[in-house]
Amino acid sequence: MKRVLTYLAAxxxxxxxxxxxxxxxxxxxxxxxxxxxxxGTDGKDANATCTQCHNFSEEIVARxxxxxxxxxxTGMTFERNGKTCAPCHTSQGFKEVLASGADTxxxxxxxxxxxxxxxxxxxxxxxxxxxxxxxxxxxxxxxxNGETVDLGGSSNLCGKxxxxxxxxxxxxxxxxxxxxxxxxxxxxxxxxxxxxxxTGAMEIPGTMPYNVTxxxxxxxxxxxxxxxxxxxxxxxxxxxxxxAYHGSxxxxxxxxxxxxxxxxSDFDYRGVQSDIKEILTLLEDQLIADSLIDETFHVIPGxxxxxxxxxxxxxxxxxxxHSLGIxxxxxxxxxxxxxxxxxxxx
Ligand code: HEC
Ligand code: HEC
Ligand code: HEC
Ligand code: HEC
Ligand code: HEC
Ligand code: HEC
Numbered sequence: 033m034k035r036v037l038t039y040l041a042a043x044x045x046x047x048x049x050x051x052x053x054x055x056x057x058x059x060x061x062x063x064x065x066x067x068x069x070x071x072g073t074d075g076k077d078a079n080a081t082c083t084q085c086h087n088f089s090e091e092i093v094a095r096x097x098x099x100x101x102x103x104x105x106t107g108m109t110f111e112r113n114g115k116t117c118a119p120c121h122t123s124q125g126f127k128e129v130l131a132s133g134a135d136t137x138x139x140x141x142x143x144x145x146x147x148x149x150x151x152x153x154x155x156x157x158x159x160x161x162x163x164x165x166x167x168x169x170x171x172x173x174x175x176x177n178g179e180t181v182d183l184g185g186s187s188n189l190c191g192k193x194x195x196x197x198x199x200x201x202x203x204x205x206x207x208x209x210x211x212x213x214x215x216x217x218x219x220x221x222x223x224x225x226x227x228x229x230x231t232g233a234m235e236i237p238g239t240m241p242y243n244v245t246x247x248x249x250x251x252x253x254x255x256x257x258x259x260x261x262x263x264x265x266x267x268x269x270x271x272x273x274x275x276a277y278h279g280s281x282x283x284x285x286x287x288x289x290x291x292x293x294x295x296x297s298d299f300d301y302r303g304v305q306s307d308i309k310e311i312l313t314l315l316e317d318q319l320i321a322d323s324l325i326d327e328t329f330h331v332i333p334g335x336x337x338x339x340x341x342x343x344x345x346x347x348x349x350x351x352x353x354h355s356l357g358i359x360x361x362x363x364x365x366x367x368x369x370x371x372x373x374x375x376x377x378x
Contacts, residue, residue: 084161098261098269099148110146115139120193123151130168130192135175152189168192174226176219181229183249190253191225196232196349203341205234210341215330218348224253227353230363234342238370246360256358259287273299299358308350308357311368315347318375339374346371 085092099105110122115136118125122144125137132138149155154163166189171182176196183191196219201210219232226232228246235242248256261268265275266284274283283298295301319325323332324344329351331344346367357364 081159085163094261095149095269098264098267101264102270102272104147104271107146110144113141113144118144122146123148126151126193127167147193172225174229174232176226176232179229179231181225181231183225183228183253185252187225187228187253191228194222194253195225196220196223199345201341203234203338203345205236205338205342207338209335209337211335212331212333212341214333215326217331217333219345219352221352223349223353224355224359227349227360227363230360233346233349233363233367233371234339236339236342236346236370236374238366238373240366240369242363242366244360244362244366246363248359256287259284262286299356304361305356305358308361308364308368311365311372312347312350312356315343315368315372315375316351318372319344319347322375340378343371343375 112118112121113125115138118137118141119129119135120126122141124141124145126147128137128141129135145151152167154165154167157163166186169185169188171180172188172191172195173180174195176198181191182188199218201212203210223232228249230242230244230246233242257267257271257273258269259267261270262275262284264270265277266272266282267287272284273287274281276282285295285297285299288295288299288301292301298305300306316325316329320327324336324340325331325347329348336344350364350368353359353364
């Protein structure tokens, strides 16, 4: 402000000086008027652009409040700005790989920003209401096995980030032993996209079939995670399914009721989550007993037969899905049961 005032004052002084300099010049008679200039192009109506969104309603404010309470808004992992992490952990990296089609960014991202309005929407690309369009809805080439899957519309947006990474070394059925050198080895933290598409695991033969389809395959992530907002605690742009209230956990089953009117107050519909939890725990306990993972669910480094490494990968895949079968109960069950059978047969 101070600098602006200085400029204004300086400009004023120059006008005064100019006035003084020319005050003694004699003026001649006025010349004939010039021809009329061409019409200028019409200016853009502010209503057609900025105010379509910045319109004093609560529409954006509500989403901002919900977003600010979300995992995207509160999570701090956008510090992971290196070339291999930035595509999913920074807004700039995500946009860069969408444009380039590459798996990594060309350099690490400076001044990184986490997943926000402009990551998912085209905010300020054209400054019109089409900026609400989603940045991508294109099918995804899965990082873990290179398969291209179409989760449908907005689910492809979510799934582009919420998918497994390829463990290094990658265990493939029938191949040689693998040597794991780090406790952080595994398919990374979010396995939703492959699981939705019934793929991504080492498909060790067993009693359960793998060629199954998720009952929720055609339901967008946003339908369940972005349902009617409960304050800024669940639903809407918080994307949370559950929340703590007065010290107890509450599940936002309102989003399930359209299709499952008989659902209770948790997600354990027809006991599916309990069944999955039981077999997941069996597998987990066995992996710990066999000294393959530790109590914090990290791998114990070593050289293992490829199938054993596959079982550990399969366990981590389901562990980090966090939905206990709601994303795809049939595939989840097949992966767990067949992995457990193979482990105890060893
Ligand atoms: C499609 C809806 C939309 C339109 C059209 C739009 N904005 Fe925005 N604007 C937003 C959203 C959403 C944010 C918040 C962005 C964020 O936090 O990532 C924002 C943020 C801003 C900010 C805060 C600074 C920033 O960049 O985050 C300014 C200033 C702004 N807009 C100005 C404008 C102007 C000027 C226009 C018209 C030329 C315009 N906007 C058109 C949706 C829109
Ligand atoms: C650009 C990548 C990206 C996109 C696109 C994306 N996410 Fe995320 N999401 C993340 C990352 C990274 C985190 C973890 C943030 C942190 O902790 O710093 C996260 C966190 C979350 C969480 C909270 C997880 C928890 O354990 O607390 C939910 C729920 C979620 N995302 C759902 C979605 C949904 C639904 C969509 C699509 C509408 C989506 N995400 C799109 C990258 C993305
Ligand atoms: C293919 C997308 C993708 C890539 C690439 C990726 N991440 Fe992530 N990462 C995610 C998502 C999505 C989450 C959040 C999962 C959730 O909360 O369910 C996450 C979570 C994390 C977390 C939080 C774990 C926790 O316990 O909450 C860390 C740390 C992390 N990633 C580190 C990295 C690092 C380091 C790299 C690069 C070497 C990387 N990520 C590359 C998608 C990715
Ligand atoms: C992780 C991705 C993601 C982020 C981050 C995100 N949105 Fe959205 N948003 C969506 C999806 C998905 C929809 C549903 C649109 C659809 O299905 O076509 C949506 C819908 C909306 C709508 C309704 C648009 C319409 O067409 O009616 C508004 C408004 C909106 N978001 C605003 C925001 C604002 C403001 C922010 C930032 C505070 C934001 N969003 C951040 C994914 C996201
Ligand atoms: C049929 C409803 C449904 C659909 C569709 C769905 N989810 Fe979920 N998701 C859940 C439930 C239920 C949980 C467990 C939440 C809990 O217990 O709090 C969950 C958990 C998660 C979590 C762990 C964080 C959290 O909030 O607990 C992430 C991240 C996530 N889902 C992402 C996705 C993505 C990405 C998609 C789309 C590819 C998707 N979900 C589709 C119901 C759904
Ligand atoms: C848009 C409709 C729709 C929504 C929303 C939906 N589901 Fe489903 N769900 C289905 C359909 C269809 C099936 C397969 C038919 C059946 O088993 O009833 C199914 C099956 C299931 C199953 C498997 C049941 C079994 O016996 O194997 C579970 C568990 C389940 N849903 C839980 C949920 C939960 C929890 C939510 C909310 C977070 C939810 N669903 C939201 C449509 C939906």
